[in-house]
Amino acid sequence: MIRTNVAELLSSDNFLHEIIVKGWVRTFRANRFIALNDGSTINNIQCVVDFENTDETILKRITTGAAISVKGTLIESLGKGQSVEIQVSEIEILGDSNPEEYPIQPKKHSLEFLRENAHLRIRTNTFSAVMRVRSALSFAIHKYFTENGFYNFHAPIITGSDAEGAGEMFTVTTLNPENPPKNEDGTIDYSKDFFGKNTNLTVSGQLEAETYAMALGKVYTFGPTFRAENSNTTRHLAEFWMIEPEVAFNNLDDNMDLAEDFIKSVISYILQNCKDDLEFLDNRLTQEEKSKPAAERSEMSLIEKLKFVVENNFIRVSYTEAIDILKNSKPNKKKKFQFLIDEWGADLQSEHERYLVEKHFKSPVILFDYPASIKAFYMRLNDDGKTVRAMDVLFPGIGEIVGGSQREERLDILKQKIKELNIDEKELWWYLDTRKFGTAVHSGFGLGFERLVQFTTGMSNIRDVIPYPRTPQNAEF
Template structure:
C-alpha cells in the first residue's frame, strides 16, 4: 500500500500520533522560534507543514532542505498553531532522499509563465497549476470509463497503426521500416511499399471510429479511448499532433439517441469532476480570477465553477444547421460585420459563430444537427433531401465544438456512392463496406477529444497545458 499520503494525513484527527510524510519541498522558512517546511506529494493541492525547533538539526542538513528537494519526515501529528491548516507535523527526524541545487532548480517559489513551464515539462507537474490539471485529468478519465461501463458499453482497443484514413484528411504520420536513404522503387519510380513491414502504406490513426463501428455491429455498444494523431502543421491553442479520443459507437441508435447520449455523458463526467475535484477546481478558478484582474471587464471569463454548472444545469438547445445559419444571418455581429468569417448556408461554422450561438443567443450549450454533406465526412447518413447528413455537433461556451458525431450510413449503395464521391478507393475500405452487406443496422456514434474536455473543465487557455507531454510542430522533446 505504501506510505500514507499527505491528502489522508491532512484529514486525520491529530492525537500526537507518529506519522511519516514523504514528498517534495515547496518552501522552507526560518524564524527565531521555528523552522517551517511545506511538503507536497502530489496527492492534493494542499501542502502539509512540518515544524522543527532552531538548533534541532545541523546547518549542513538544513542547507540541503531547499525548494525541490525530496524528504522523508517522521514526527508527531499535532494541531496546527498557525492559520491555513488544521494539522502539522512536529519533526523528529529528516531524511533527505534527493537534493535540488537552488542555483539550478528552475521551479523557485515565484510565478512562472505557462510558456516557460512548457520548456520544462519534465518538472511542471510539481507546480500547483499542473498537479491540479493532472489530478482533474485523471478524474475525468476515470469518470469516462465508469460512465460507459455502467451503461453497458464494452471498451474496445482499436489499432494505433492503420492503413485507412477515417477522416479523409490525408494529414497522417507515416509508419515505416524502410531505409529512408535507400528507398525501394517500383519500375514507375514510386516508393515500393510492398517491401515495407506491412507490405503496404501504413500510418498512425486519426480515429478509432471505423474499427469501432465493426465492434458495435457485434457487441451493440462499444467505446474507444486511445491516442490519435494528426500531422497538421498547426500551432493554434486548440490543436495537438498527439491527443486522446473518446469514441462510442452504438448499434440501433439513431440521431436522437445519439444526442441524448452525448448530452448525458458530458453532464455526468463534468459532475464527477465537480464532486471529486473541488479543491483543484477552486484553485484553478482563483488562478483565472487573478489573471482576469488585468483584463478589461468585457474580456473577463465566466468563473470556472459557474461555467461548469452552466453546462450541467441547462438542457442543451437543439436545432438544425439551417436554423443556426438563419439566426447568424439575423445577428447583430453579422449585420455590423463584426464576425471575422462570413456567414452563409454551406459554410463550415467557425468558433466565433459557434460561441455566438452558445454564449449570446441561447445562453446554454447547443447541439447542431443536419449539416450540408459537403462539409461532413463520407460515413454520415444522408437525409432524405440528399443535401444534408444526420450529423450532430455539441457546442460549449468558451470553446465551441467539443463533440462531433452522426448517425452512420447503413445503406451499402449510398455509402459506396459517398466513398467514391469523396475520392476514396473502395478497395481500401472493403472490410468497412462489408458490414453494410452482412446484417446492416442503424447505428450512431460520436467523438470527443479528451484534451478539449480537460481544457474546458480546467479553464486553461492552451491545449498544450492539459496533456503531460504535448506534441506539436517542431516539438517532441520529452
C-alpha cells in the same frame, strides 16, 4: 511505520500520534517551517522543525525541490491557513535539489517557460491540479461507460485507412528514407515495406469501433490518435486522445441523448471529487481574466461554466436554423465576426458556435443536420439529399467539443459517397462488409480528451493539459 499521504493527514483529527510523511519541499522558511507536498493534494502540510536540535547539515539540505522523509507528531495547527501541522522529530534527506540549478523556484513562472521544462512543470500547483483533474476525468469516462453496458474496445494505432478522409496522417515505415524502393512511375514501392502496404498512425478508431458495435452492441474507444496538421494554434496537437462510443441501433436522437448524459456525468464527477483543484484553477483563471481587455473577459468563472453545462438542458437546433440566427445577428450585421455568415453551407467557426451558446441561447447547444459537403463520407444522408445526420455539441468558451453522427448504413449510398470523394473502395472493403451482413442503424461520436480537460481546467492552451505535447517542430521529452 507506514507512510501516510498528505491528503489523509490534512483531513485527520487524530492528533498526538506519530506519523511518517514523504514528499518534496515547496518552501522552507526561517529554518523552521517546511511546506511539504507529495502530490496527493494541491495543499501542502506544514512541518515545524526544532532547528536548535536539528543538525545544521540537514537544515542546509532542505531546499525547494528536495525529497525528504519526515517523522513527527500530528498536532492541531497554531497558525492560520491550515488545521493540522507536524511537529518534526526526525528528518531524512532522500534526494537533494541544488537551489542554484533547480528551475521551478517558488515564484510565478510563465507557461512558455514551463513548457520548456515539461519534465518538471508537474511540480507546480497549476500543473499538478490540471493532471489530477485529467486523471479523475479518465476514471469518470471509464466508469460511465462501464456502468452503462459499454465494452472498451482497443482500436489499432497503425492503420491503412484514413477515417477522416483529410490525408493529414503520419506514415509508418521501415523503408530506408535515403533510398526507398521505387515503382516504375517513381513512386515509393510500399509492397516492400514492413506491412506490405502504405500504413499510417490512426486519426480515429471510429471505423473499427463500428465493426465491433455490430456484434457487441455498445462499445467505446479511448486511446491515442494522431494528425499531421501543420497547425501551431492553442487548440491543436499532433498527438491527442479520443473517446469514441459507437452504439448499434441508435439513431441521431439517441446519439444526442447519449452525448448529453455522458458529458454531464463526467463533469458532475469532477465537481464532486476535485473540489480543491477546481477551486485553485478557478481562482487562477479569475486572475488571468483580469489581465484581458474587458470585452474579451468571460462572463462566467470556471466552476460556473461547469455548472452551466451540468444544470442546463442542451438546446437542439438544426444547422439551417443556426445559420438564420447567425445571419441576422448583430455581430454579423455589424461585421464584428471575423468570418461573416453570408449563405447556407458555411462551415461554422468557433466565434459562431460561442455566439449561439453564450449570447443567443445561453445554454449548451447541439447542432444537427449539417450540409453533406462539409462533413465526412460515413455520415447518413438525409432524404433532402443535401444534409447529413451529423451533430456537434457546443460549449461556452470553447465552441465545438463533441462531433458525431448517425452512420450511413446503406451500402449503395455509402459506396457512392466514397466514389465521389475519390477514396479507394478497396481500402475499405472490410468496412463495407458490415453493410452487407446484418446492417443496422448505428451512431457514435468523438470527444477529444484534451479538449475536455481544457474546458474543465480553464487552461487556454491545449499544450498545457497533456503531459508532453507533440506539435509541429516539437517532440522534446
